[in-house]
Amino acid sequence: MRGWRTGFTLVEESLPRLEKPTPDRTQNHQCSFTQSPNQNLYMKSQETQNLESALSKHASLQAEIADIQRLSAESATRLAALENTCDLGDAGALGEVGRTQILVALLPRRLAAKEQQLAEADPEILKATHSFLETTLIPKIKSLRQKTEGKIKGELKGYFPNPETLNTAILSSALISGLDRLAFGASIQAQPFDGVLKYARRTLDAWEQVKTFESKIS
Numbered sequence: 001m002r003g004w005r006t007g008f009t010l011v012e013e014s015l016p017r018l019e020k021p022t023p024d025r026t027q028n029h030q031c032s033f034t035q036s037p038n039q040n041l042y043m044k045s046q047e048t049q050n051l052e053s054a055l056s057k058h059a060s061l062q063a064e065i066a067d068i069q070r071l072s073a074e075s076a077t078r079l080a081a082l083e084n085t086c087d088l089g090d091a092g093a094l095g096e097v098g099r100t101q102i103l104v105a106l107l108p109r110r111l112a113a114k115e116q117q118l119a120e121a122d123p124e125i126l127k128a129t130h131s132f133l134e135t136t137l138i139p140k141i142k143s144l145r146q147k148t149e150g151k152i153k154g155e156l157k158g159y160f161p162n163p164e165t166l167n168t169a170i171l172s173s174a175l176i177s178g179l180d181r182l183a184f185g186a187s188i189q190a191q192p193f194d195g196v197l198k199y200a201r202r203t204l205d206a207w208e209q210v211k212t213f214e215s216k217i218s
Contacts, residue, residue: 047136048204054128055200061118068114072107079104122196129200130188137186137203140210145179148217178213182206
């Protein structure tokens with residue numbers, strides 16, 4: 001429908017695409033959920049709060065696991081050095097040996113506990129993603145589609161007096177095609193092809209695109 005100069009032309013040409021995020025954008029997502037102080041790429045809102053919280057919890061567990069792994073490796077190295085070189089008559093050195101032995105013994109258990117929590121976090125993220133899709137994103141896309149169809153119909157009905165031809169023109173418009181792409185990506189997936197984390201981030205991406213779309217047609 002790019003040949004028709006309607007009030008929607010600028011929106012059609014600037015409609016965001018959902019198909020595949022660029023590598024840079026994907027990398028930014030990874031940083032936003034694993035690094036501080038800028039942990040959240042998306043503006044916190046009531047609609048996305050539960051999903052963002054689940055992602056933040058996952059990121060915190062990943063950071064804790066990385067810290068435990070680092071401390072475990074450092075403690076094992078330090079203990080080996082102490083056992084080989086410490087002065088057995090030095091109470092302070094022996095105390096450090098004891099403390100380091102405790103760390104070496106306890107850290108694997110702590111690591112296993114955190115890894116179990118991380119494994120349990122994925123289902124929480126999936127549940128939060130499905131809930132957001134069902135209650136917010138999918139209904140919003142449907143509502144926007146209905147609203148957009150009505151506006152395009154008002155723009156084009158003078159050009160297409162035949163109802164069937166008019167409907168074909170509406171369905172083939174760039175705006176409706178863009179919403180259909182968003183709807184296709186915003187689907188309930190029990191086993192996301194790209195993993196739970198990327199699925200959740202794709203869903204948040206779709207929400208941002210829907211909000212942009214809505215602002216342009218309002």
